[in-house]
Amino acid sequence: MKLSTILLSIMLGLSSSTMAQQKDVTIKLIETTDVHGSFFPYDFITRKPKSGSMARVYTLVEELRKKDGKDNVYLLDNGDILQGQPISYYYNYVAPEKTNIAASVLNYMGYDVATVGNHDIETGHMVYDKWFKELKFPILGANIIDTKTNKPYILPYYTIKKKNGIKVCVIGMLTPAIPNWLKESIWSGLRFEEMVSCAKRTMAEVKTKEKPDVIVGLFHSGWDGGIKTPEYDEDASKKVAKEVPGFDIVFFGHDHTPHSSIEKNIVGKDVICLDPANNAQRVAIATLTLRPKTVKGKRQYTVTKATGELVDVKELKADDAFIQHFQPEIDAVKAWSDQVIGRFENTIYTKDSYFGNSAFNDLILNLELEITKADIAFNAPLLFNASIKAGPITVADMFNLYKYENNLCTMRLTGKEIRKHLEMSYDLWCNTMKSPEDHLLLLSNTQNDAQRLGFKNFSFNFDSAAGIDYEVDVTKPDGQKVRILRMSNGEPFDENKWYTVAVNSYRANGGGELLTKGAGIPRDSLKSRIIWESPKDQRHYLMEEIKKAGVMNPQPNHNWKFIPETWTVPAAARDRKLLFGE
Structure with missing residues (x-):
């Protein structure tokens, strides 16, 4: 072979090799979050087919x-997966000796990394510590700090390295508002750092130690809003995206709440921000195109294009192999x-609870x-809109009757604190009517918000009471709507007297701020007010009472009402039609 031919061949070989090295790589990162036990296209509560689910x-x-190659697809879960369906409860508490279904599903699906949600922490150390060990991939929480070591309790971040050569580092964090909702024994030995400062510190470490090509935040914290204190924000994802380059x-x-946006951070760089919302109805997908370059003999990648989207999976066909595996x-x-x-001898509905006494809510109150x-x-x-039909009542129905694994508590409260607690509840719940044509309820354009569903505020903070008779005058200003008439047994109600009050553990710990901001009890005094707390979750005791009774005929107590009724009754009918189409 001539020398010129050999040289040409070498040059062509080098050229093609260089071209191959310079080829762009496109990767997809997929997030699920707030799955809440929606693993299968079957609702164990309603015993009907279910949209969405991890199977889809x-x-x-x-x-x-x-389509894109296994090494170019990244799968991330963002917490709140251990509670929400009977199947979760079953593996958390009924059959805890078995591998938790939340671990089995995520492992089967081949997740790369996950974070922890507040409802995962709510299951207690015995459940979530076991779940951490069962996962075959890293679980992250940079701001979940072990109080003994002052270091993260689990990994703060993890760099995913696949065959494509790209280093994707994921920093995980959890809302620091945990102590506002959950008693300390559930998270003993832990503290939860404010997210912005934690993100800045962790980002500096990641850049120094990992030198990744892509940095991803995976935060179990909402966009903006929620509880805001001098120490932290409950929902700080927007702040972190903007303030931490x-x-x-x-x-x-x-x-x-579904969210898809591109935000500019403080140095002017675009950040893709995505939240697919809850119950595995959709996923968030970020698609990145990266260009390789060699720096000092090492391959690095630069993001040249980035897009984000929410993809609906509600009606996709469930994967047959997945269903068969978990049958x-x-x-x-x-x-x-x-x-x-x-x-039950009659059907009960949660929607009745928003307009006055309801058989649904009063059944729980009376059993408490x-x-x-x-x-x-x-x-x-x-x-928001659950019902339990007349006829046989099953274990599954109990998850409709009482959604969360709260415990039941009794507390010492004064009559004045009881009234002020209710004042804040009804201020969150009711409009101040200026005319007969006004809304009774405090509504807002929140139909797409899976937690508010048309209300301005969270309905799980709309407390009403049993044991007292009272009126709620919706023409009066906030803080002056509730007038307690008497105890329901006919005895006088005294604002200066101490009473024993049954509440769930979420409320007893300060959840919803009705006892702190509303009743005016200092947060650090709440624990001293608790007389008793149930060893098991409240649902367990409600179930035991129903078993004991055998047959029940739940009816409204008729111990409170909205006034003036010439305004509130027609307004309730209008708002009911608006919210529920009836």
């Missing part, structure tokens, strides 16, 4: 892995949750009084 998410993920993507959750677990939980525990022998009980509707 898996269909999409597998399609993208085939370095993030290419901020995936977030917690607030159950034994599905069957076991169906058998457990379909057990009949009693019978029966269980605790308290003077007064508080409770709020925990589901």
Whole structure:
């Protein structure tokens, strides 16, 4: 072979090799968040087919892995996965010796990394510590600090390295508002740092030690709003995205509100911000194109294009292999949750709770009084529009009756604190009517917000009471609407007297701020006010009472009402039609 031919061949070989090295790489990062036990296209509570679910998410993920290459697809979960469906409760507490279903599902789907949600912490150390160990990939929480070591309790960040050569570092954080909702024994030995300062410190460490090509925030904290204190913001994802340079993507959750935006941070760089909301109805996908370059003999990548989107998976076909793999677990939980525990003679609805006394809410209140022998009980509707039909009542129905794994508590409160607690509740709940044509309820354009659903505020803070008779005058200003007439047994009500009050543990710990901001009790005094707390969750005791009764006929107590009724009754009918179409 001639020398010129050899040289040409070498040059062509070098050229093609260089071209291959310079080829752009496109990766997709997929986030799920606030799955809340929605693993399968079957609702164990209603015993009906369910839209969304991880079974449908898996269909999409597998399609993208085939299309784009497994090494170019990244799968991230953002917490609140351990509570929400009977199947979660079953593996948390009924069969804790088995691998938690939340670990089995995420492992099967091939997740790369995950973070922790507040409802995961709510399950208690025994559940979440075991779950951490069962996951076959890293679980992150940069701002979850071990009080003994002053270091993160779990990994603060993790760099994913796949065959494509790209280094994707994920920094995980959790809303620091945990102590506002959960008693200390649930998170003993931990503290939760403010997110912006934690992100700045962690970002500096990541850039120095990891030198990644892509930096992702995976935050179980809402966009903006929530509880704001001098120490922290509950929902700080927007703040972190804007104030902490370095993030290419901020995936977030917690607030159950779909979000897709591109934000400029303080140095003028675009940050993709995505939240697919809850119950595995959609996923967030960030698509990044990266260009390789060699610096000092090392390959590095620069992001040249970035887009974000929310992809609906509600009606995708569930993956057959996924369902088949988990069929034994599905069957076991169906058998457990379909057990009949009693019978109701009439159907009860949560929607009645917003307009006055309701059989649904009053059943819970009355059972709280029966269980605790308290003077007064508080409770709020925990589901927007649930019902339990007349007929046999099953274990599954109990998750409609009481959604969360709160414990039941009794507290010492003065009559004045009881009234002020209710004043704040009804201020969150009711409009101040200026004319008969006004709304009764405090409504807002929040229909797409899965937690508010048309209300301005969270309905799980709309406490009403049993044990007292009272009126709510919606023509009066905030703080002056509630007039307590008497105890329901006919005795006088005294604002200066101490009463025993039944509440759930969320409320007793300061959740919703009704006892702190409303009743005026200092947060550090709440613990001293608690007389008793149930060893098991409140749902367990409600179930035991229904079993004991056998047959129940729940009716409204008729112990309170909105006034003036010439205004409130027609306004309630209008608002009911607006919210529920009836």
